[in-house]
Amino acid sequence: MARLIKTEKEVEGRYEETWVVVEEDVLDQWPAGPLEVVGRDAERIDGLERARGEALYTADLKLPGMLHAAVLRSPYARAHVKRIDLEPALAAPGVRAVAGPGDVHVLTDSPGYPGQAVAAVAAETFHQAREAVKLIDVEWDVLEPLLDPEEAIARGELVEEPRRYERGDLERGLAEADVVVEAEYRTQTLLHNSMETHQSICRWHGDGKLDVYISTQFIWGVRDSVASQLGLNPDDVRVVCEFMGGGFGSKNGPGDYTYIGAELAKRSGRPVKCALTRREENTATGNRNATIQRLVAGAKADGTLTALGGDYVNAVGWAGFSPMTGGPMQYLYACDNVRVVEHGAKLNTPPNAAFRAPGFVEGTFGLECILDELAAKLGVDPLELRRLNYADDDADGRSYSSKNLAECYRLAEPHWARRDDVHARSEGQWKRGIGLASQVWFGGGGPPSYAWVRIGADGRATVVTAMQDIGTGSRTAMAQIAAEELGLPLDRVDVVLGDSARGPYASISAGSSTIPSMGPAVRSAAADAGRQLLEIAAQRYDKEQRVLSLKGGNVVSQDGGSWPLAGLCELLGDGQILGSGARGPNPTGMRILTFGVQVAEVAVDVETGEVRVERVAAIHDVGRIVNPLGARSQVEGGIVQAIGHTLSEDRLIDPQTGIVLTQTLDAYRMPTIADVPEIVAEFVDEPDKHLTNLGSKGLGEPPIIPTAAAIANAIRDATGADVRSVPVTREEMLRALREARVGAIPA
């Protein structure tokens, strides 16, 4: 039954209370552990299509008559357009439409960051469009940019009001402490750099309806945003994304390119593709903002935490949001006295965008490093210190829907016990060490989300829902869930997704929410279809329905009868079984979180400052694991990205002009296959008994969260040096070594 409830919705740490229509979740959870299909390794059902180069991404689509757009972006961090002449561009070869400041809301005459869109051209070829953009004549008034986040805070230039969280009394907690550590940590600006750049194709129909083919993490969000901005009915906008080449949080909305494409398509009467170049990708599509974290931690001599304080500066940029950088400090430990203040600095730098656990990646670096500094001062084992301060319930009065972090710690023991062996392998200038860090994050998903399941005379089931698979393998997970519920082998289930006109509403693929939001809806739809199949089977085989079930591709009776499902389905002829399902509500008043711990082993060359990560063991608690093979891949991928964040990636700007200096992939250094350590991924794999008919939480973000701190703590273990800033370049490593006065470092 559908009902209207007021519920808290969380996406990437931001909560809002909304009314939601939900349907009751009537199915009991499956038992824990591997089932027939769910809980067992499954190859990606679209793996061959992708590997053979047959999958069509937005980048590969070409509509009849399609034009290509190029965008004039501000070469200055802050400027005003005194005069602009678009005519030379309009007269250039192949050009069919131009638009300038004010023609679309995303084109401005007062750019506030380098790369902000000012004007755009659509032409027969991208080359022609780009050449025409060069002909646009602009007279600029170049203004002084604001680039220093601390200066912005001092001046009150903020993207939003500071967020404060407080429990107990921080000063009292510090007074009670036997040991206090204060330290400042810094994290850098990072770029998503999905392999498929941000892009879309817009096509208007004569009746005023708009098709948007787009590389996106949220089909329905794009539909609603575009409709609202352009004054259309939501259903007048059709959004399509069948295959997409990565997003990591940067593709949650339509972006400037979609509005530019829609306007140029309207002006030209032709479909327009607006595909950003790699250089635009590295300036104009968002980033993980830099942070400055001033932290304090106090503890009794026995290791009991008495105080945790964090003053955080998020260098947000021209627009965006101020992430929950203090979230880990708020959630991870039992500590009576906690104070967190987060400031979001508004700067003349490109806007931030959600990037795989925004805030928590940065905040966990600071928190888990200062905890190890505290452990060293106390003379307490770092793992023991974390166990001593274990939070059994949420400090704000909510119970956890499930929490198995203690089990993660237990599973980490054999990896942590390698400590002596790791130290013993230090050799000459290469010092080896081991470090760990804990992880907390959201990942519970929520309603609304819907799915349909269709079964035809061929005995195959098709899941239909307008979600997107951004590369995480969610398409495969949905097929597994439907196969399990229908007692079908995986190769008899198809999944049709990616089109708002051809499937029901589906949630965003961000905030580690696809499996926890969509999985229960798919199971519910499959159960509805299965019930209908059994109704027919009861009549056909003259049995009571309650003794029948679906198993191994058969209809099975408790009294021993078994009939191939394919035979039953043949009776359908052109008829179809149509099941529908919805995501039920989240448990009220409970905190739904994911947990984990990672143990990193590093080697540090104390003469050159080179750091090599040699091994990372990851143990995560995200409820039931649907596809262990895909889950391990997800963990490995998160750790690889985190190693880039920790050691090599850095979006640099010119400190005077604010121009982005790292616009290409030789300058912005992402990990390659040669940088990858041994990675061990383990799971607690215990269904969350309070969460949906599936008991699964999301895994997209957790693995990237604790890695940087685990590496930094391993560096301290190896060398005694406190690394408090990422990336740990050789310069930073040598600076930390000098400070710690270890190794034979020339001055």
Next chain:
Amino acid sequence: MLELSINGGAYESRAEVGKTLLEVLRDELGLTGTKLACGEGHCGACTVLLDGAPALSCITLAHTVGTRDVTTIEGLRDHPLVGAFVRADALQCGFCTPGQIVSAVALVEANPSPSRDEIRHRMAGNICRCGAYPRIEEAILAWRG
């Protein structure tokens, strides 16, 4: 008229001087398995084979290809490496995957039993932002099934 030998077939192209091989493959011939990701020769997503040697098609001018045989992912769809990548879960979003497989084909054709170090050396020019590297290494080690 430009004559190209692609995946064993002969193609004629009217591409202007200055067009890249990638543009001819994708825009003229519809061979979209070869991906454009950076356009500057930094990421490997556009890798094709020229007479069996890996080449970055986004920085290769079409008119410089001459009589060399061009092999794209479309010409390698039945190569055992394709199945090996899927079995090992060596892809996530899949956008870099055709380029990875083309590079890996060049590697195993030259050395059917590469060591881990050789794989890491020869595949380091193909970026995978999803970080499927550990599984790419496994796929290449086990490519013969």
